[in-house]
Amino acid sequence: MKKNARGSLVRPDPLPDSASHPVVTPLSPSVVYASETPDMLDDQYEGRLHGYTYSREGHPNADVVAARLDAMEGVSGGIVTGSGMAAVTAVMLGLLDAGDHVVGGNQLYGRSMRLMNEDLPRLGIATTLADPGDAAAVAAALRPETRMLLVEVVSNPTLRVADIEGLAALCRERNILLAVDNTFTTPRGFRPFEHGADIVIHSLTKLLAGHSDVMLGYAVARDPALAEKLRVFAVTTGLTPSPFDCWLAERGMLSFELRFDRAQQTAAILADHLASLPGVTRVIYPLRADHPDHDRAKLLLNGQGCNMVSFELNGGRASANAFTRAADGLSFAPTLGDVGTTLSHPASSSHRVMSPAERKANGLSEGFFRVSVGLEDPDHLKSIFTDAVAAATAVRTDA
Template identity: 35%
Template sequence: MNNNSYKAATKLIHAGVEPDPSTGAIMTPIYQTSTYVQEAPGVHKGYEYARTQNPTRTALQQAMAAIENGKHALSFGSGLAATDAIIRLLVPGDEVIVSNDLYGGTYRIFTKVFAVYGIKFHFVPMDDAASIEQYINANTKMIWVETPTNPLLNIIDIEAVSAIAKKHGIKTVVDNTFASPYLQNPLDWGADIVVHSATKYLGGHSDVVHGVVVVNEDALEEKLRFIQNSCGAVPGPHDCWLVLRGIKTLHVRMDRHCENGEKIAKYLRSHPKVDRVLWVGFEDHPNHAIVKKQMRGFGGMISFVLKEDNMEAATNVLKNTKLFALAESLGGVESLIGHPASMTHGSIPREERIKNGLPDSLIRLSVGIEDADDLIEDLKQAIG
């Protein structure tokens, strides 16, 4: 069921999913098999080997394409495996313009893995989309965008960046992990490729590692599908089933993430010991007008810095929360607290982090779906 006329909540429940043809089961089965019996050499029912295809993965890919308003989706073993596949579209000598505030794992794979093979990455601020054009040259083949960014919650105008890219014949990739397809659909704003760490909001329960790529263009899908099959960074059927299960409640979870995020952000902004709160829902957040244009909600991701801007003060908060668990990742039903400088962004050199506005003492929250009052009390006792 890929009818894009359905509203988001209906689409999330039904997109890409059909009753099991053999039993009528309403939930997609976990096809835990590595191979499929063929009627004759090369004659089969669409499946031959599980690295290439699996019915559970097919259902998830159909669902992901539908909820991102795309034509094709491809699943991978992790968000970074999905990123890896996209960069394999390039060849030595190609150049990529990248938002300078981004997930540390993405920075690491770009600079430590692909740069060795002669692909050049330019990390630049993208808050003013028009400024990107100065970095484009004959070798530029891709613009890589995170919005909102991790962890500074910078907002980038997808429509403006995509228009610039199309003018120069360049592909635009948008990492939509922080927003999720419920709050933002980059393909609608002109992006060519959308990538997700489905480990986060799509799975939603901190029990699966998964990545997804969504595109509209047939030729682009064909290239990515070849890479998916040839390189083999595919997910198992149980992981696909977990993400399918998570998608069905994405809308109700995201509504609560947004509701709780607003309450927590406003509380932190009023706290006498907090200096700065980064949350895209504030009217004075940079590019807030773009947030309201391209997003349908403000999400549950918040970063903040204490007035006592040092590691000791930050560490005291990080180790004293009771409900906010100190852990990597984000987007689960439970609230998490993290220290990007030493955790998710530890692979980025300190001088680069500081230059881009990420201080050692910054704290990142992934606000879960618990009772907001309990979360506020937890932060109150931890901050003091």
């Protein structure tokens, strides 16, 4: 790089060389990167040199995060996007064409469901929803033009466990891409590529970053050609992640395993406690013996229950309001994966776009809550939930 000997130009010289290096990854907010010659720029664009040109096409902080997640998932070539839904969009629109058909799990995240029900059909991509826990039901939904199956390992928010083994066998037989959203389970709980997945998606916003101050997504395909298609589509459509968010996400990922293990232990304790409380009619946690997919969860998740717990109050919206008001110290917020425990009410947040009848068919009543368990003391959490459930029950009794 040419040196600015007189110091008269607006832009400073590059950082000085150093025999040592920073322990913390530097934040690189620059939108543009300078090259010495057109030949060097050609070499970068054509893959003979590695370098950065324009941050929409890649930047160091995104590459650091992608490499870390690649290692966790046991693959290479992943991309980081500006949100989890950007990652889902990159997979759907980057790999599917008008005239294709895609099958989705019938209990996907609300915005993924909207993409399936409204946006993809508008663009000429046909969609069908089917129960991912029933490979036969998914097989019945397939068509000759089916190109992809999108499922969550553990569904949001009902925590049903997909029959990944059966679905992977079906996709291999029919030459269909299996895309797995691994956000709830994370690579700590499940590694989809080891079970036949072709594509893995994450909302980095959640457990991986873990502090509710980052919005990022991640997508990767096992096939390098498909991974490159994902990258090109993300660059073209500007699904670019913020360098600062990537820098924060890397920091969060350094403590991810410790946070995951602690939150998972507490989630199992809280699930059992909720089941003991009068006024709670249903508790959903994959490792509980009464979970409808308990045997599959034990086999597929290798004893990992993860940090999400869902439960249902015996009451309607008034009881739900009373519960959140009385849950002192817990955030009622439509997110998950924070260091603190958060409460989510699907009927008023993630699944509000569904009709009451659709929510009822999916088991999402006004009394249904999803809990993202954080790092609090388990006994303290038990006390909070005891008081909050009692408050909700009192409203129902008064009514």
